[in-house]
Amino acid sequence: MIQTKSLYKHYGQTAVVNDVSLQLPTGRLIAFIGSNGAGKSTLISLISRTLAKDEGQIMIDQQELEQWKSQKLATRLSILKQQNALSLRLTVRELTGFGRYPYSRGRLTPQDEVKIDQALAYLNLEALQDRYLDELSGGQRQMAYIAMLLAQDTDYVFLDEPLNNLDMKHSVQIMQVLRRMVSDLRKTVMVVIHDINFVSAYSDYMIALKDGQVVCQGETAEVITPRRLKAIFDLDIEVHEINGHPICVYYN
């Protein structure tokens, strides 16, 4: 279980994360929403130790973040950041293989190879596995990164705007994979997404941030109401139910 207690992060004078205390439910697909600059990315960077906090406490499985050995933690928690402009020329399979780095430090064992095969199969990437990343489309590349994340096989998985710059088909594919990771593999997936309708269709639980603070959290269906969305985004949003999902309309 992941918990934070009065977490702070400042950039200069502004508190980007301002007194955030959270308890993240396990085994769910959790969406972080909020406007640009609300502190979503910063918050998950803090929790995933890719950014140092200023104040407060982060507990992962009852143990404080600082007490974890980085390598050990890498087998419990993984994160995919927004910018993945890789300058190295790696094949899809090699990249996926690096997900096993925390376990084998670069010398892949037969079990690692099995995990890599499984990850590639899970994402239907077998046909592409020997292609170089720079030869792929943006969507395919993002799938390859998710394969790496899958091979890392951690209970907690963070993704920072994984749908950025992707077309609809790949966005749907990725959300379906994340959904299956929760329901089939019992993982806790935490994801920052801007498209509120993707959140509505795929996530179980929502955490909304505004100016570095949590303004509201709860089951997806409870949060997606015009009143709450108005409080989060300062925007009048209509909510219609289509095929059992609340769908937001914000084009006026």
Add this chain to the structure above:
Amino acid sequence: MASGKLPELRPVRPALVSCRAGRPAGRSTRSTVVDQANLRLNLLLSAAVLILAAAYLLPGLSARNLSYFLPLRALKVGAILLVSFSTGYTATAFQTITDNHILTPGILGFESMYVLVQTLLVYLYGSKVALMSDHGEFLLSVGAMLLLSGLLFLLLFRGHRQDLFILLLAGTIAGSLFTAVSTFIQVLIDPNEYMQIQSRLYASFGNINVKLFGISVLLTALAGCCSLPDWRRLDVAALGPDHCVSPGVSHRHLTLRTLLLTAVMVSVSTALIGPMTFLGLLTVNVARNLLKTYKHRYRIPAAMLLGALALLASLLLVERVLAYAVTPSMLINFAGGSYFIYLMIKEGKGAKKH
């Protein structure tokens, strides 16, 4: 890092380019006030150059040694003025076109190209080069440099922004290729013939080629005249290649012309006093900080004057204070190099603040 990459810091763009059309007479806008201040600053710098030149030329002269010392010193001062003229223009234009503050044309390998051309001439024509007039041979090398840099440009530069940096990197690498080829040919050349070119290849303040001075002045003046129409275009070019299109300035042609003029001016100053890699970097940045204007008609003269000041000061220092313990170009390179590191650190801090 939270957001991965730092925000990219672009040099501050000048707000708008003033139109050629005159504004109502008698009204002093903020812009004219700044212009007047810049003009005053340039006059001040000229005065300083004159004082330093006098301080170098005059002391210790008497009726007896006048005829010996004065021409010698005047030659050095002349060479300094020439070199600062070339460096001031080429470095300012180069930085405007490449849109950054820390590169100079000095890295482009023009000096090694000059050495290669000279070496090739001796290799191909042997001692006949010695029979050739200095002028003919010099013109031939300048022509060859124009040809070579033009070729390099046409081969590499298709007008993309990225191309410019490829061009710079390729130019730098080509420079070390030229040096290697020169060394290779020098191994092949007959040692006696090599002696002939050696002094010509590695010029310095102590070793100014008098015979070349006249033609150097001529070539530099010619190149300077050719550059004049570009001064205003450079104001526009500072907005970036994309914004050049609507005011009707061809960034590509401007770049080509600047590189060709640079080839001429650098070969002239290399032939006269040898390479001065960091002089341009130093003067252009100091000028930019002093003047705070985008207008090249103030910035270029200021860079030139500052160059002359720096060279005169280092010459005075070396000859009168340090008793020739180092050479002026070493001093300039040292100062310019330290300034380069300072610039990099400063730019880094600036990027962090954003």
Add this chain to the structure above:
Amino acid sequence: MKKKLILILLLFVLGCISVSLGVKAFSWAGLLSGQPADRSVFWLSRLPRLISILITGAGLSISGLILQTITGNKFVSPAVAGTMDWCRLGILLAIILAGSQQTWLKLLLAFVVSLAGTLLFLTLLRQLSYQGTYMVPLIGLMLGLVVSSVTSLIAYRFDVAQNLQSWLQGSFSLIIEGRYELLYLGLPCLLLAYLYAARFTVAGMGEATAVNLGLNYKAATLAGLTLTALMTSAILVTVGSIAFVGLIIPNLVSIWHGDHIRHTMFETAALGSIFLLSCDLISRTLIYPHEIPISVTAGIIGAGVFLALILRRRRRVHGKRQTP
């Protein structure tokens, strides 16, 4: 596997040619039958030369590979990042402090100074606003120019400029038994580089990814720079500087084999040695019985290859971009 065999075979053939070639009379038959003259030529000069070429080629190309991986930039190498210029400054300091005979002191100072210098380059780079692919090597080259201007200033002041000149031009012509053993330092470095290869690749994937995978990013970077500085210093002190090997060889291998450097290390090292061996053979045969410094041959061929690489890369980038 097949490619590796071809590389090994090529190395072997070139190595044999290299040993047979030279001004002094030498025959393989004589060596094998134990002729003292042939044996002494072999052990005193031919074998040391071969070994130093092999280690230098492998060391320089692996150094380049490590630097390129860590900086994430294909145009960086010990020469471009200024490591070599810092080395030269270190050697100069050693000469001024203790004369030109103190080989170990030279190595030590070259190592310390170049490690500090390369670290400085990396630190400046990390906090700099200009980070384009082509800007990084340009900044490295400028910094190198600054350092060498300082070096020449000091050398001129202490009257050792002539002495220093010999480190500007790499040459194997003076390699004989007793004068190259320092290069053996390269062997453990190469081994360590191989063991650490996966870490360098992970570090090259960026700090966030590295942290995510549980790698100590700073330690891995420092380890890579230390190995690079040590190998470069040992080579510079014994052979002198040779540009372009560290730049072009990793690029050539990367085109065929990608950048998982654990998978490419052998090819990179072998190709580096083959390249340098070939350059050396050209150096020795072109104006036989005289010899062209290897830095010249390697410089000419290397610069040519590098320009071709730049053009190739530009064509690829533009090919993608120009479709509107």
